Amino acid sequence: MDDRMMRAVLFDRYGGPEVLYTGRVPRPVPKAGEALVRVRAFSINGGELAARSGRVRLLTGRTFPQRTGLDLTGEVVALGTGTTGVAVGDRVWGLVGRGTFGSAAEYVSVRAERLALVPDALDLVAAAALPVATTAVTALRDKAALRPGEHLLVRGAAGGVGNAAVQLGHAWGAQVTALARAANLDFVRALGADHAIDHKNVTPAELGSFDVVLDTVGSDLRTFRRLLKPGGRMVTIAFDMARPVASLGYIAASAVHGRNRVRAFSGNPERAHLDDLARQVTQGGLHPAVDKVFPLEETAQAHRALEAGGVRGKYVVEVG
Incomplete structure (x- = not known):
């Protein structure tokens, strides 16, 4: 050889x-x-x-x-x-x-x-x-400044970044709500999620309000941004691949319009x-x-x- x-x-x-x-x-x-x-x-x-x-x-x-x-x-x-x-x-x-x-x-x-x-x-x-969990650390600690006692919502909670975010949020004293598939709810609970919810069986409006939203999905960013409390922070590591121009445009526009901007970044x-x-x-x-x-x-x-x-x-x- x-x-x-x-x-x-x-x-x-x-x-x-x-x-x-x-x-x-x-x-x-x-x-x-x-x-x-x-x-x-x-x-x-x-x-x-x-x-x-x-x-x-x-x-x-x-x-x-x-x-x-x-x-x-x-x-x-x-x-x-x-x-x-x-x-x-x-x-x-x-x-x-x-x-x-x-x-x-x-x-x-x-x-x-x-x-x-x-x-x-x-x-x-x-x-x-x-x-890849370095992305979750940067998103929650450095971009969102997550604090103990705050309410954290993780979209895509069973995935590579999402599962790390659930673990870290729990370890850092946040109240963690995890959105995932029904088959993965026990998995995210075992990671430390206080509330595990089937993303197909709930509307965003039913979820309540949050201090921090971590999005790993990229779609419906406008809808989930509305769930932020005053002073809330939203971080996304994804954009809508089906509508990339509109999705990236919304992320950019959020920096100058509305009460809470969407922080987006790509881990490197x-x-x-x-x-x-x-x-x-x-x-x-x-x-x-x-x-x-x-x-x-x-x-x-x-x-x-x-x-x-x-x-x-x-x-x-x-x-x-």
Whole structure:
């Protein structure tokens, strides 16, 4: 076997999960400031589905084959010139960076500042469910300034960011209302939700009012914004893919119109965020929620499962 090559998940055209396949590509060589990581596991995220399907082709272009995979856990096996902050042999987690894909492979070369040490108590496969949780930390603590005793509503509470938000809201002393599918209500209760509600069996007006709304869905932002109390804060990490221009326009307009603006952001964590994530895990406020683990060759099935909906936490792919 040529050790200059490696397995990676690729696609040669935009489309459904069936376009994904496991091929062989050159093993990367770390550049200055980069670390080469032997990937142990990665998770499936909504951004990868959008890229693979072609919904964001204006950003991803038409050059093929393309890669997939945003986050990762693994071991550092080599360092580029001048790389600091991690060492060969370190157990790390991280993300390849906004607008970049490629962690669905045996090896990936990553800027060292996008990697941090995984807490010793975490298995690397389970830990792959957590890098995206940096988004929940930033949304609730830094963007919304959630305080103990406040009422928090989480839309999409059983998903990758949503389940972390429920856990953190509970750990930080908020009263948490979780919206999820009926089949996932016991799951979000176990995470710490004070109220778990089937999103298909309630209208927003019946939910009451909230100090903080965290939206991971992207639709009906105007409706959920109306649920904010005076001084309330709404944070969204998504926009309506069916009406992207109108959705993004509303988010922008909310900054100058109405009593409460919608804070929107896209997570792009670096080492400080990942170190903070490790502290949340060590302090007991956060744990990985893994729905199912797939082998690398079944990455397409993992994409298909996430598109079908109903995930409890994260789908994780283990690289053999």
